[in-house]
Amino acid sequence: MQLALVIDPGKCTSCKQCEMACAYENEQTFNPAKSRIRIFDFHEEGRFVPYTCTQCDEAWCQSACPVNAITTDQASGVKLVHDNLCVGCKVCTIACPFGTINYNADTGKVIKCDLCGGDPACAKACPTDAITYADVEQSGFDKMKAWAAKTDSAAQS
């Protein structure tokens, strides 16, 4: 079973615990500026949306990398950046349609979500379950269930 980050923006309160957990996991310091996941505040609509790499099967970043510094972990599907190979050319940051791989000026390498090796710190830190780590094939289950309840005409008669 492959697992993925399942994000439900409706539950997000913009507390930034995910950003801090991510930064600490990767940089050993509380520094949201270096977080791989980021919460966007659409305050005029009253919405907060966490966003990060979704680990594309056919990844633009990987295809674009001229030195093959981005590889796929077959078991988890994660796209990994190898710092020893990355030359900091930033071509992947242009190729990625989602903006979720970014350059870190402090190291001269790119950074992206690697699911923390199978135990994502952001999901563990989220106090409202807006971010969970769940079966990638069942990520729509809760939404389906909610809509199923609304479309059951028998329940409304």
Place this chain on the structure above:
Amino acid sequence: MAWTKTILRINLTTGEITKEPLNMEWAQQYLGQRGLATKYFTEETDPNVDPLSPENKLIFATGPLTGTCASTGGRYSVITKGPLTGAIACSNSGGYFGPELKFSGYDMVILEGKSPNPVYLSIFNDKVQLRDASHLWGKTVWETDGMIKAEVQDPLAHVATIGVSGEKGVLYSCIVNNMHRAAGRSGVGAVMGSKNLKAIVARGSNGVQVRDPQGFFAATDAGKKVLAENAVTGEGLPAFGTQVLMNVINESGAMPTRNARDTVFEGAHDISAEAMAEPRRSDGKANLSTNQGCFGCTIACGRVSTIDPTHFTLQGEDKERYKHASGGLEYEAAWALGSATGVNDLDALTYAQFLCNEHGLDPISLGSTIAAAMDLYEEGVINHNTTGGIELKFGNAEALVKVCELVGIAEGFGAELGMGSKRLCEKYGRPELSMTCKGQEFPAYDPRGIQGMGLTYATSNRGGCHLRSYTVSSEILGIPEKTDPLATEGKAGLVKAFQDATAAVDSAGICVFTTFAWTLEDIAPQVDTACEGGWSVDKLMEVGERVWNMERKYNMAAGIMGDQDTLPERVMKEASKAGPAKGLVSGLDKMLPEYYELRGWSQDGTPTGETLSRLGL
């Protein structure tokens, strides 16, 4: 650790910017934020300084837990001498600005002097600049926030700014960060304006370190679990916000209504959390859009609201900016703008709250001052001519909204209201109609119905305030244990304990709302694993008591003596007319002598030499 150990000092007169090491000896005695910044302030500033003169200083301070994963670890405070009270002012805010200041590498910023021209301070890690703000002078909080982010070309920068009210010296203008969160009380915004400082923008990419990371994660995880499992912090506050109190306090007969003429508000339900959640007829949506957490907060009590599009406040031109979701009503604001003025129109109050955020006004002092003005109007002391044609009667929502707009830009009768209720009532010869303590409007708990809050207001070092010792926790909610709100017995000890514990919490970088669930037993391990120094419960309580006495000492040096530990005549002499507190007045005189004794102060309210030396003061 946890402290960045660096202070930024800005001389606005000369433009000189210096960095200096944090005094770590003081950090061990005062921890951070409220305590440590007040120590710097009182060491450096003459108690007799005019609050709006260049000689006053203004400090933005974070705590050691600010910018960490401790729940609610995102607070900062603004410390100065307040123009509303002439006492020490210390206003605490959440949002995301405080942590950003710390990520830039600074525990606090000390601002001195007065800039010859309007400026804003830009802090991007090591790059610290004073930049021209002449084009921002006259702009609202919301306009300034957007303009500065565009100017620094960084959407992730966080801005703390004043509105026009702060520029024009409205004595309860605040400093608003992230558009909707504020260092709200005592007029800290007016001090900022008097220095020609429009805003501070911060963006940092330095991390915050803690002393014992594994221990810190264990302690903060345990703390989060306690918050999640507590009925108030885990359910009540996220769902209803502080507005959960509106019906509860009203039913307790402790709702100061119509300038404290009454203690029960018949319209309370109309402006309560329950009303905010009800779908309205016009568009089927509720006033409450969602809740929001400040940085690091796992409670998330913040309200994001929308106004009914058909409501009168949104009709007419130039209303576009109020037609979407924005920072909504907290309990204190709903009380001040609503119960205190007798207005039960939820959307009018929400609009008034938006105005407070947009213009940088403290809704507690604003609402209470309007209530006093309504009292003067109904008594015939002021009239149409005074108000510029506004029929300022209790319950008049249109009048409320109109005067809020005027105070925001300090024009017309709004400029007079901007002085606060004490000066207003004195001007018109009716000082007894001002519901203030030491010049600051007291908040949403009537001292006749919750006796401990009377002692809280009377002895608060920053004037009338609930956030210095929130005995409502014990007297109404039963936290940590239930006491009788109508009794005076035992309240002196309760107030002292709450005051000291709160001073420690305010010095740590976390939010006082955690204390609905946390005691210092939960907090001490989080501070201790973050900071060197062996931070036990006892040490935190000692810091709290030291901070309290330091503030008291400064106020007394500024001429605010024990005779000012009092309450407005109305709550001392006019009995409650209805509800559980019917027939009661505040029993302050029964509590105060015992309080002084427990504090180790003389019977005129002066800390004894013995007390001061015990605390190292």
